[in-house]
Amino acid sequence: xxxxxxxxxxxxxxxxxxxxxxxxxxxxxxxxxxxxxxxxxxxxxxxxxxxxxxxxxxxxxxxxxxxxxxxxxxxxxxxxxxxxxxxxxxxxxxxxxxxxxxxxxxxxxxxxxxxxxxxxxxxxxxxxxxxxxxxxxxxxxxxxxxxxxxxxxxxxxxxxxxxxxxxxxxxxxxxxxxxxxxxxxxxxxxxxxxxxxxxxxxxxxxxxxxxxxxxxxxxxxxxxxxxxxxxxxxxxxxxxxxxxxxxxxxxxxxxxxxxxxxxxxxxxxxxxxxxxxxxxxxxxxxxxxxxxxxxxxxxxxxxxxxxxxxxxxxxxxxxxxxxxxxxxxxxxxxxxxxxxxxxxxxxxxxxxxxxxxxxxxxxxxxxxxxxxxxxxxxxxxxxxxxxxxxxxxxxxxxxxxxxxxxxxxxxxxxxxxxxxxxxxxxxxxxxxxxxxxxxxxxxxxxxxxxxxxxxxxxxxxxxxxxxxxxxxxxxxxxxxxxxxxxxxxxxxxxxxxxxxxxxxxxxxxxxxxxxxxxxxxxxxxxxxxxxxxxxxxxxxxxxxxxxxxxxxxxxxxxxxxxxxxxxxxxxxxxxxxxxxxxxxxxxxxxxxxxxx
Amino acid sequence: xxxxxxxxxxxxxxxxxxxxxxxxxxxxxxxxxxxxxxxxxxxxxxxxxxxxxxxxxxxxxxxxxxxxxxxxxxxxxxxxxxxxxxxxxxxxxxxxxxxxxxxxxxxxxxxxxxxxxxxxx
Numbered sequence: 056x057x058x059x060x061x062x063x064x065x066x067x068x069x070x071x072x073x074x075x076x077x078x079x080x081x082x083x084x085x086x087x088x089x090x091x092x093x094x095x096x097x098x099x100x101x102x103x104x105x106x107x108x109x110x111x112x113x114x115x116x117x118x119x120x121x122x123x124x125x126x127x128x129x130x131x132x133x134x135x136x137x138x139x140x141x142x143x144x145x146x147x148x149x150x151x152x153x154x155x156x157x158x159x160x161x162x163x164x165x166x167x168x169x170x171x172x173x174x175x176x177x178x179x180x181x182x183x184x185x186x187x188x189x190x191x192x193x194x195x196x197x198x199x200x201x202x203x204x205x206x207x208x209x210x211x212x213x214x215x216x217x218x219x220x221x222x223x224x225x226x227x228x229x230x231x232x233x234x235x236x237x238x239x240x241x242x243x244x245x246x247x248x249x250x251x252x253x254x255x256x257x258x259x260x261x262x263x264x265x266x267x268x269x270x271x272x273x274x275x276x277x278x279x280x281x282x283x284x285x286x287x288x289x290x291x292x293x294x295x296x297x298x299x300x301x302x303x304x305x306x307x308x309x310x311x312x313x314x315x316x317x318x319x320x321x322x323x324x325x326x327x328x329x330x331x332x333x334x335x336x337x338x339x340x341x342x343x344x345x346x347x348x349x350x351x352x353x354x355x356x357x358x359x360x361x362x363x364x365x366x367x368x369x370x371x372x373x374x375x376x377x378x379x380x381x382x383x384x385x386x387x388x389x390x391x392x393x394x395x396x397x398x399x400x401x402x403x404x405x406x407x408x409x410x411x412x413x414x415x416x417x418x419x420x421x422x423x424x425x426x427x428x429x430x431x432x433x434x435x436x437x438x439x440x441x442x443x444x445x446x447x448x449x450x451x452x453x454x455x456x457x458x459x460x461x462x463x464x465x466x467x468x469x470x471x472x473x474x475x476x477x478x479x480x481x482x483x484x485x486x487x488x489x490x491x492x493x494x495x496x497x498x499x500x501x502x503x504x505x506x507x508x509x510x511x512x513x514x515x516x517x518x519x520x521x522x523x524x525x526x527x528x529x530x531x532x533x534x535x536x537x538x539x540x541x542x543x544x545x546x547x548x549x550x551x552x553x554x555x556x557x558x559x560x561x562x563x564x565x566x567x568x569x570x571x572x573x574x575x576x577x578x579x580x581x582x583x584x585x586x587x588x589x590x591x592x593x594x595x596x597x598x599x600x601x602x603x604x605x606x607x608x609x610x611x612x613x614x615x616x617x618x619x620x621x622x623x624x625x626x627x628x629x630x631x632x633x634x635x636x637x638x639x640x641x642x643x644x645x646x647x648x649x650x651x
Numbered sequence: 652x653x654x655x656x657x658x659x660x661x662x663x664x665x666x667x668x669x670x671x672x673x674x675x676x677x678x679x680x681x682x683x684x685x686x687x688x689x690x691x692x693x694x695x696x697x698x699x700x701x702x703x704x705x706x707x708x709x710x711x712x713x714x715x716x717x718x719x720x721x722x723x724x725x726x727x728x729x730x731x732x733x734x735x736x737x738x739x740x741x742x743x744x745x746x747x748x749x750x751x752x753x754x755x756x757x758x759x760x761x762x763x764x765x766x767x768x769x770x771x772x
Contacts, residue, residue, distance in 0.1 A: 421737060422737045425754075425755045429666050430669060433756070
C-alpha cells in the first residue's frame with residue numbers, strides 16, 4: 056500500500072528510519088496485542104534466562120508480576136523467590152520456578168525446539184503447563200536466547216490423570232475378575248478378553264482377539280449359543296445362558312454367560328459384551344444332586360413299591376387274620392354248641408353206661424333167676440300132673456306157685472326189656488289205638504280206685520311208626536303211677552293232639568332244648584292226674600334207674616326209666632311235671648317227620 | 652311106636668332131672684341128661700338122639716359151640732337141636748341163627764309142642 060501510495064522516489068535515511076521505527080512500533084503493538092490477547096503464556100528470554108518479553112498471561116498466571124514490563128531483565132527464580140517469601144510458612148504456596156530454568160537449559164543445550172510438561176504450585180494452586188520452548192537465533196545464527204509458550208492444561212491433565220486412574224482402576228477390576236469378560240462382534244470375532252479369560256482358556260490375549268470364540272465351544276452347544284445371541288434386540292438386550300466349553304487338554308467345563316448386546320443408532324448390533332462364570336462345580340453338584348435325587352426317587356419308588364407290596368401283603372394278612380378270627384368265632388360258637396352237645400352226650404353216655412351195666416346185670420339176673428324159675432315151673436307142673444286127685448287147697452297152692460313163677464318171670468322180662476328197648480319191632484300205628492289198649496289194661500285198677508277217666512283223643516292224628524308193645528308199656532306205666540298217686544280217686548285226663556311247635560313250646564314247655572324246631576309238626580299225648588304230685592326233691596330223679604317211692608316189692612324203680620328210653624327210641628320226648636292245680640302232668644311228644 | 656330119644660344138655664341138674672321125669676312120664680320119650688357142655692358131643696355120638704335140647708349159657712362150654720360141633724359132625728349133623736335159654740334177647744337170635752329155641756321158664760305143654768314140631772318126620 057505504501058508502495059502504491061509512494062512513488063519510486065528514493066526515501067531519505069531519516070525518513071526511512073522514521074518509517075522503519077513506526078513500522079516496528081506498529082508491529083510491536085500488534086505482537087503485544089496478540090500476545091496479551093491469548094490465554095497461553097508467552098515469553099522470550101536471553102541467554103541469562105532473563106525475560107526479554109512476557110505476555111499478560113504469564114504475568115498474571117505464573118509470575119504474579121504487576122505488568123508486562125516488570126519481568127524484563129528478571130528471571131523466573133526472581134519471581135519464585137518473591138512469591139515464596141510472601142508466604143514463608145507455606146512451602147506449598149509456590150513450587151514453580153526451577154523447573155522452568157531447567158527446561159531452558161535443556162533447550163539451550165539441545166539447541167532445538169522441545170516440549171515440556173511443567174507443573175508445580177502457584178499461589179497455593181496446582182498449575183500444569185504444556186510448554187513449547189525453542190532456541191532463538193540472531194542473524195548470524197548465534198543463539199541469543201529462548202522463546203516459549205505454555206498452555207495451562209491443569210484441568211485437562213487432572214482429567215486425564217483421573218481418567219487414567221479410573222481406567223487403571225477399572226482395568227484392575229476387570230483383570231482381577233475371576234469372571235471371564237470378553238467382547239465380540241456379531242460374527243463371533245473376539246475384540247476383548249480379560250486376564251481371567253486368557254488364564255481360563257490357557258491362551259494369550261493376542262491368540263484370542265481377532266478370532267472367533269466358537270472353537271472353544273463343543274459342536275453340540277454351538278447352535279444353541281448362536282440362537283441365544285441372535286435373539287437379542289434393543290428391547291431385550293441382555294440374555295443369560297449356559298453352555299459347555301473345551302479347556303486345554305480337552306476337559307469340558309460348564310459356563311454361564313451373560314451377554315449384553317450393544318447397538319448402533321439404527322438398532323443394529325455392533326458388538327456383544329459378555330461376562331462368564333465357571334459353573335462346572337455347580338453343574339456337577341446339580342448333576343450329583345440330580346443323580347442323588349434320581350437315586351432317591353428310585354429308592355423311594357422301590358421302597359414305595361416294596362412298601363405297597365408289604366402293605367398289600369399286610370392287608371392280605373389282616374384279611375386272613377380277620378377271616379381266621381371269624382373262623383375262630385364260628386369255630387368257637389360251634390365248639391360251644393359242640394360242648395353243650397358233648398355235655399348232653401356225656402350225660403347220655405353216663406346214662407348209657409348205667410344202662411349198659413344195668414343191662415349186663417339184668418341178663419345175669421335173668422339167667423340166674425330164670426333157671427331156678429324153669430325148675431320150679433317144671434316141678435310144679437310135674438307135681439300137678441302126678442297128683443291129679445290132690446285136695447283143693449293143695450291145688451290152689453300149686454296154682455299160686457305157678458302164678459308166682461309167672462310174676463317173677465315178668466319182672467325179669469321187664470329188666471331185660473329195659474336193657475334191650477332198642478330191639479322193638481316198629482310198625483305204622485295210630486297213637487290213639489295204643490293208648491286205648493293201654494287204658495284197657497289198667498281199666499280194672501282205675502275202677503278199683505274209683506278214678507274217672509276223661510279221654511279227649513284227636514281224630515286227626517298222623518299215623519306214625521311205633522313199637523306198639525313199647526308205647527303200650529309206657530302208657531300203662533304212666534297210668535299205674537297216676538293211679539298209685541291217687542289213693543282217693545279223682546279224674547285221669549288223657550288227651551292227644553297234633554300241632555306245630557310254638558315258641559313257647561320250644562323255650563318253655565317241651566324240655567327247653569332244641570329237640571324240636573319251632574314250626575315242626577308233632578303228635579302230643581298228655582296225661583293229667585289229680586293225685587298227690589311229686590315231691591320237689593324227687594322231681595329230678597324220677598327217670599333215674601331204680602329210683603322209686605313205692606314200698607319194696609311194689610315197684611322196680613325201672614318203670615319211668617324204661618318209659619323214657621322207649622320214648623327216646625321213638626325220637627320223642629317225655630316230660631313229667633307237677634301241675635299248679637295239683638297232681639302231675641305227663642307230656643309225650645313225637646315228631647311227625649322222623650329221621651330214619 | 653318107638654320112643655323118641657331126647658338128649659338134654661343143661662348145667663342145671665334140677666332142671667334136666669325134671670325134664671327127664673316129665674317127658675318120660677308121657678311114655679313117648681327116652682331122655683338122657685348131660686350137665687356139662689364139653690361132654691355134649693361125645694354123649695351125642697354115644698347116644699345118637701333123635702333131638703337135642705341144648706342150654707346156651709353153660710360154664711364149661713356154651714350151647715352155641717356144642718351145636719357147632721354137632722352140626723360139624725358128619726354122623727350127627729342132621730340131628731335137630733332146640734336151644735333152651737334163660738335169657739332171650741333179640742341179639743341172641745343171631746347166635747342161634749335159625750336154630751329153634753325155648754325160653755325158660757317153659758311149661759311142659761310148650762316143651763312137648765316144640766319137641767314134636769322139630770322131630771324129624
